[in-house]
Amino acid sequence: MAEKKIFGITALFKDPDSIISAAKKTSLSGYTKWDVNTPYPIHGMDNAMNIKPSKLGFVTLICGLSGTTIALLLMWWTMSVDYPMVIGGKPFFSLPAFIPVTFELTVILATASTVAIMFAFFFGLPENSHPLHDTDYMKKVSRDHYGVVIEADDPKFNETVVKDFLKSLNPVSIDVIYYPEKETYPIFEPKFLGVLAATAIIVSLGTYLTLNSLMYIEPFNWMMNQDKIIPQSKSEYFADERGMRMPVEGTVARGFIPYPYLGELIPTEVLLNPSISTKAILELGERKFLTYCSPCHGDFGDGDSRLRGQFQNPPTLHSDRARNFSDGMIYHIMTNGQNIMPSYSSQVSREERWAIVNYIRVLQRAKNANEHDVEFAKNINIE
Amino acid sequence: MSTDYSIEAPSIHGRLSLAEIEELVAQPLDTKPDKKFFIAITLSTGALLIGAFCLTITFLYGIGMWGNNQPVGWGFGITNFVFWVGIGHAGTLISAILFLLRQRWRTGIARFSEAMTIFAVMCAGIFPVIHTGRPWLAGYLLPYPNQHGLWINFTSPIIWDVFAVSVYLSVSLIFWYTGLIPDFAILRDRTTSKIKKTIYSIFSLGWRHSNRHWQHYEKAYVILAGFATPLVLSVHTIVSFDFAVSILPGWHTTIFPPYFVAGAIFSGFAMVVTVLVIVRKIFDLQNIITMDHLEKMNKVILATGMMVGYAYATEFFIAWYSGVQFEQFVFINRVFGPYAWAYWIMVSCNVIIPQLFWVKKIRRSIPIMMVIVILVNVGMWFERFVIVVTSLHRDFLPSSWGMFIPTVYDLGILLGSFGLFFTLVILFTKTLPVVSISEVKAIAEGSQPTHHGGNHHG
Structure with missing residues (x-):
C-alpha cells in the first residue's frame, strides 16, 4: 500500500476545562495551523486560542449600505425619472414613503450576504471532502468530546514531537488523520444519484402533468363564453344551422355602393366629380396618392416607379392624353383598373378616389404651369 | 417549585448528558413514524x-x-x-x-418557533x-423592467407589504438554516x-465544528438577531399600515403599529404554546421544553x-376624545352593532381570559x-375580523350599508390554511431536529468551562 499523506494529529478531551487549557498550551507552543473542534461554541475559547475578533461586521455594514443605496436609487429613478407620476399629492421623491422598502432591502441584503459570504469565503464551505470528515475524531467532537488538531501543514510540524506534545496534555486519545483516498460522503454515489434522479423525474412528471391538465383550464370564463350566438358560430335554431342571418336580397353594405361601369373600357360622361377642391380634400387626396398611387406612378405622377423594374413602369400622368382625361375617366381607371393596374376600389373608398382625382389635377397643373400660374404663385404665401 | 426568583431556574431539567x-x-428522526403520526398527518x-x-x-x-361584497x-x-402573519411573529421574537x-x-423552543414562523408566513402569503x-x-408586484414601461408604486402600503412579508420570510429562512447547519453536521x-x-x-455544507468557524458563526448569529429584531417589529407595523394609511374610520389610527405588533406577539406565543404542549408530550421532551419554559411564555x-x-x-378613548362623529359611530357600532x-x-378571549x-x-x-x-388564538382571529369587517360594513352613506356573511368556501380556505400549517409542522417534527441540539448542549450543566463562571454566569 502506498505511503498515506498525513493531514494532522488529533487529541480528544472529555470536558470543557481541559480543552481550554489544551488550547492555551497549543497556542503558546507556537503552532499556527491548528484548530479546536467542539460540539458547540465554548466560552473563552477565542482568548485561549488567541484568535483575533471576527471582522464579519464589516461585510454586513458594506452589504447593508449597498442595500440602502440600491433601494433609494431604484425608487428615485423609477418614481421620479423614468415614469414620474403624482400619487396622493406626494413629491416624486417622497422619502418618508420610501422608508419601508429601503429598510427591507437593507435588511435582506445585509443578512443574506453576511451569511453567504461567511460560509463561502470565511469558511470555504461547502467542503465535504475534508480529511477530518467521517473519522472517529469528527464523530466524537460532533457528539460530546472536545478535540485539538495540529495540521501537517504547520511549519513546526514533526510527527513525534507533536505526538509527545499532545500526550503531555493528558487527552483521552490521540489519532493520526490521513488524507482520504476518496471522498468520504460520495455525492456521486450511484444509490444517491438514483434517488435524486427518481425524485427529479417524479416531481417533474407530476408538475408537467398537473400543469398540463390544470393550468390550461380557463379560470372564470363566463364573461368570455356566454350563451349568446356570436358571429360565425353554429346555431341549431335555424334550418341552415348558421348563427348569422343572410342579408335581405339587394342589401348594399355601407360604403360599397355598386359601380355600374365595371369592365367597360370608356365610361359614360355621366360620371361627374362630386367633390370640390378644398384644402382638406386636396390634403386627403395627397395622402392617399402617396400611399396607394406613388409606388408605381411616382411621387409627382411622372411614372418613375419605386419598384425597380419589378413591374412595367406606368406612363406619366402629365402626357396630353392623361391631361385630357375627364375626371370620370381617371376615377373609372382607379375603380376598374387598366392594363396591368388592378382595381383599387377595395382599398380606397369612393370619396378618397375622387379626392385623388382632384390631387392628380393639381399635379398636372403644377407640372404644366403657364405664366399666370407663376404670377399667382408668387403672390401667395407658400410655406 | 422554588419561589426564589433571584436564582434562574435551570433551562434543562434532569441533568442530561x-x-x-x-x-x-x-x-x-431515527425511528419509523408510528400510528399517532399517521393519524395526525391524515387529519x-x-x-x-x-x-x-x-x-x-x-x-x-x-x-x-366568497362572502366579499361591495x-x-x-x-x-x-x-x-x-392572523397568520401575526402567528409568524413569535418565532423571530424568540430567536x-x-x-x-x-x-x-x-x-x-427557538428552533420550533422559528419553524412555525416560516410555516405561518407561508400560510399568510397565500x-x-x-x-x-x-x-x-x-409577478406584477415586483419591480422589473417590463413592456408596459410602468413601475410599481413604491409609495403604496400594499407594496411595502410585499417587501416586508417576503423579506421577513427570507430572513427567517436564513436564520433558521444557519441555526440548523451544526445540527445537520451532528446528524451526519x-x-x-x-x-x-x-x-x-x-445540508451541513461540510461543517466541522471548528472553533475558527464557531467564532464567525456566533458573530453572524448576533448580526442576524440584530437585524431580525427591527425586522420583526417592522413587519406587523407595515401590515398595520395597510389599514392605518387609509382614511377609513376604525382603521385610520396612529396606534395601529404598536397595537398590531403587541397583538402579533400575543397570538404567536399562544400558537407556539398550543403546539409545544403537544410536541413535548409526544416526543418526551419534557426535560428540554420544561414547565418553566411554558410558564415564561x-x-x-x-x-x-x-x-x-x-x-x-385607547381606540375608544381617542374616538370619543377626537369628537369625530364617524369615528365615534364606528366604535359604538362595534360594541352594540350587528357584529x-x-x-x-x-x-x-384576548383581555379577560388571559388574566387567569x-x-x-x-x-x-x-x-x-x-x-x-x-x-x-380564537380571540386574535376575531380581532382581525372585527377590524376588517366592522369598519367596512357601515359605509359613510347608509344606502351603502351591508353585511358580510362568509360562505362555505371562505371557511374551507381558512380550514385549509390550518391544514397546511399543521401538515408542515408535523412533517418538520419527523424530518428535522425540533430542538437545536448544539445550542441546548451549550447550556447543559457542565458544558462550559468552570473558571469562566460556567453554567451559572449572567
Missing part, C-alpha cells in the same frame, strides 16, 4: 385538501364564491392574512429578541395573492444510513394580552393553559 440530549432530540392533510378544493373552485369561478371588500382573505436579551431559556382574484398576475456524524448521510452532508401572553387590551381602550358578538368574543395567568397554578397547569391559549 450531552449524548443524552442528542439522543432525545434525534430520536424521532391535517384532510383539512389541507378541503382548502385546496375550495381554492380550486375559487380559481375556476372567481372570488364571487362595502366589505376585504373579508376572510385579509383577516386570515393578518432574535430573546437572544439579544440573553434569555437562555429560549434555546429549547391570502393576499388569492384575494386579488388573479393570483397568476402576482451519527446516522448509519448512507442516503441520509449524503443528504445531511449536503404564559407570562409573555399575559403581558401582551394586557397591551392589546390597553390598545382597545357585537364578534367584538365580545374578541374582548373576552396571574395565578401561578394556572400558568403551570397543562390542561387549563391549553384551553386559554386556544381561546387566545
Whole structure:
C-alpha cells in the first residue's frame, strides 16, 4: 500500500476545562495551523486560542449600505425619472414613503450576504471532502468530546514531537488523520444519484402533468363564453344551422355602393366629380396618392416607379392624353383598373378616389404651369 | 417549585448528558413514524385538501364564491392574512429578541418557533395573492423592467407589504438554516444510513465544528438577531399600515403599529404554546421544553394580552376624545352593532381570559393553559375580523350599508390554511431536529468551562 499523506494529529478531551487549557498550551507552543473542534461554541475559547475578533461586521455594514443605496436609487429613478407620476399629492421623491422598502432591502441584503459570504469565503464551505470528515475524531467532537488538531501543514510540524506534545496534555486519545483516498460522503454515489434522479423525474412528471391538465383550464370564463350566438358560430335554431342571418336580397353594405361601369373600357360622361377642391380634400387626396398611387406612378405622377423594374413602369400622368382625361375617366381607371393596374376600389373608398382625382389635377397643373400660374404663385404665401 | 426568583431556574431539567440530549432530540428522526403520526398527518392533510378544493373552485369561478361584497371588500382573505402573519411573529421574537436579551431559556423552543414562523408566513402569503382574484398576475408586484414601461408604486402600503412579508420570510429562512447547519453536521456524524448521510452532508455544507468557524458563526448569529429584531417589529407595523394609511374610520389610527405588533406577539406565543404542549408530550421532551419554559411564555401572553387590551381602550378613548362623529359611530357600532358578538368574543378571549395567568397554578397547569391559549388564538382571529369587517360594513352613506356573511368556501380556505400549517409542522417534527441540539448542549450543566463562571454566569 502506498505511503498515506498525513493531514494532522488529533487529541480528544472529555470536558470543557481541559480543552481550554489544551488550547492555551497549543497556542503558546507556537503552532499556527491548528484548530479546536467542539460540539458547540465554548466560552473563552477565542482568548485561549488567541484568535483575533471576527471582522464579519464589516461585510454586513458594506452589504447593508449597498442595500440602502440600491433601494433609494431604484425608487428615485423609477418614481421620479423614468415614469414620474403624482400619487396622493406626494413629491416624486417622497422619502418618508420610501422608508419601508429601503429598510427591507437593507435588511435582506445585509443578512443574506453576511451569511453567504461567511460560509463561502470565511469558511470555504461547502467542503465535504475534508480529511477530518467521517473519522472517529469528527464523530466524537460532533457528539460530546472536545478535540485539538495540529495540521501537517504547520511549519513546526514533526510527527513525534507533536505526538509527545499532545500526550503531555493528558487527552483521552490521540489519532493520526490521513488524507482520504476518496471522498468520504460520495455525492456521486450511484444509490444517491438514483434517488435524486427518481425524485427529479417524479416531481417533474407530476408538475408537467398537473400543469398540463390544470393550468390550461380557463379560470372564470363566463364573461368570455356566454350563451349568446356570436358571429360565425353554429346555431341549431335555424334550418341552415348558421348563427348569422343572410342579408335581405339587394342589401348594399355601407360604403360599397355598386359601380355600374365595371369592365367597360370608356365610361359614360355621366360620371361627374362630386367633390370640390378644398384644402382638406386636396390634403386627403395627397395622402392617399402617396400611399396607394406613388409606388408605381411616382411621387409627382411622372411614372418613375419605386419598384425597380419589378413591374412595367406606368406612363406619366402629365402626357396630353392623361391631361385630357375627364375626371370620370381617371376615377373609372382607379375603380376598374387598366392594363396591368388592378382595381383599387377595395382599398380606397369612393370619396378618397375622387379626392385623388382632384390631387392628380393639381399635379398636372403644377407640372404644366403657364405664366399666370407663376404670377399667382408668387403672390401667395407658400410655406 | 422554588419561589426564589433571584436564582434562574435551570433551562434543562434532569441533568442530561450531552449524548443524552442528542439522543432525545434525534430520536424521532431515527425511528419509523408510528400510528399517532399517521393519524395526525391524515387529519391535517384532510383539512389541507378541503382548502385546496375550495381554492380550486375559487380559481375556476372567481372570488364571487366568497362572502366579499361591495362595502366589505376585504373579508376572510385579509383577516386570515393578518392572523397568520401575526402567528409568524413569535418565532423571530424568540430567536432574535430573546437572544439579544440573553434569555437562555429560549434555546429549547427557538428552533420550533422559528419553524412555525416560516410555516405561518407561508400560510399568510397565500391570502393576499388569492384575494386579488388573479393570483397568476402576482409577478406584477415586483419591480422589473417590463413592456408596459410602468413601475410599481413604491409609495403604496400594499407594496411595502410585499417587501416586508417576503423579506421577513427570507430572513427567517436564513436564520433558521444557519441555526440548523451544526445540527445537520451532528446528524451526519451519527446516522448509519448512507442516503441520509449524503443528504445531511449536503445540508451541513461540510461543517466541522471548528472553533475558527464557531467564532464567525456566533458573530453572524448576533448580526442576524440584530437585524431580525427591527425586522420583526417592522413587519406587523407595515401590515398595520395597510389599514392605518387609509382614511377609513376604525382603521385610520396612529396606534395601529404598536397595537398590531403587541397583538402579533400575543397570538404567536399562544400558537407556539398550543403546539409545544403537544410536541413535548409526544416526543418526551419534557426535560428540554420544561414547565418553566411554558410558564415564561404564559407570562409573555399575559403581558401582551394586557397591551392589546390597553390598545382597545385607547381606540375608544381617542374616538370619543377626537369628537369625530364617524369615528365615534364606528366604535359604538362595534360594541352594540350587528357584529357585537364578534367584538365580545374578541374582548373576552384576548383581555379577560388571559388574566387567569396571574395565578401561578394556572400558568403551570397543562390542561387549563391549553384551553386559554386556544381561546387566545380564537380571540386574535376575531380581532382581525372585527377590524376588517366592522369598519367596512357601515359605509359613510347608509344606502351603502351591508353585511358580510362568509360562505362555505371562505371557511374551507381558512380550514385549509390550518391544514397546511399543521401538515408542515408535523412533517418538520419527523424530518428535522425540533430542538437545536448544539445550542441546548451549550447550556447543559457542565458544558462550559468552570473558571469562566460556567453554567451559572449572567
